[in-house]
Amino acid sequence: MLSVAVLISGGGSNLRALLDAAADPGFPARVVVVGADREADGLAHAEEFGIPSFTVPYTRYATREDWGAEVAAQLDVWQPDLVVLSGLMRLLPAQVVARYAPRIINTHPAYLPEFPGAHGVRDALAAGVDQTGASVIVVDDGVDTGPVIAQERVPVLPGDDEHTLHERIKPIERRLLIDVVRRVATGELDLAAAALGEPAP
CATH class of the missing domain: 3.40.50.170 (Formyl transferase, N-terminal domain)
Structure with missing residues (x-):
């Protein structure tokens, strides 16, 4: 079973679609954690589905690199197989990309x-x-x-x-994202x- 972390900034419509798909027992991936760079409305989807979440407010950090280091630290707790950026309106610092590449989509x-x-x-x-x-x-x-x-x-x-x-x-x-996650999980991609x-x- 592929474990997925999702990072959002807003309403999380793609996140919701992925959570709905993953609720099917036959879907080969599960969302294990949802993170946000602000108090995003989409965190309510995680709460509804009983998915743990974290918030790393961008404005509390002096640099993008400091913010990214904390995001990576939060992700590391869950050791996701795949990280999905779902409307995250921040560019991840290079060190975070390098840490998870190529498992970030x-x-x-x-x-x-x-x-x-x-x-x-x-x-x-x-x-x-x-x-x-x-x-x-x-x-x-x-x-x-x-x-x-x-x-x-x-x-x-x-x-x-x-x-x-x-x-x-x-x-x-949404359809493309769900299909990509499925294909990664099954080894097709x-x-x-x-x-x-x-x-x-």
């Missing part, structure tokens, strides 16, 4: 490498494209620059605004190979 509301960063949906609309997407990547030291392990296109419809487009992307993100740039099956 992240979702992103764009078809990477298109529109990386915190405003992928807004940037797609500003660019006037007729399609964007959702991606799951292996986390590296950059901003959404890690190897893509799953992605799918989502059309941009006439009249879309940031909210309506994002609401159509979110279900795709080798994150070490993916991190070296080998194509995901």
Whole structure:
């Protein structure tokens, strides 16, 4: 059984979807802990499912490295097989990435490498494209620059605004994330190979 830690900053909709999936006895992974960089609303999902949680408020630390060291210390307690960044709006310091690589994945509301960063949906609309997407990547030291392990296109419809487009992307993100976690758990997806740039099956 694959043990998963999830890190969030907000409402945790991807976390909720993963918790729902993992509640199925046939799903080969379990969320063992949820962490946040603030008092995030999504921590309520962990409480509902009886999952332990921790909060490491970013603003209490002098540097990103100090904050990251405490996040790593909290994760180390649980020794997760996989770390999922689910709407975590902080870039993990390099030493944290190195500690868990390649076992850290992240979702992103764009078809990477298109529109990386915190405003992928807004940037797609500003660019006037007729399609964007959702991606799951292996986390590296950059901003959404890690190897893509799953992605799918989502059309941009006439009249879309940031909210309506994002609401159509979110279900795709959730489905991709759940499938990636399942494939990692069953051995179908080798994150070490993916991190070296080998194509995901």
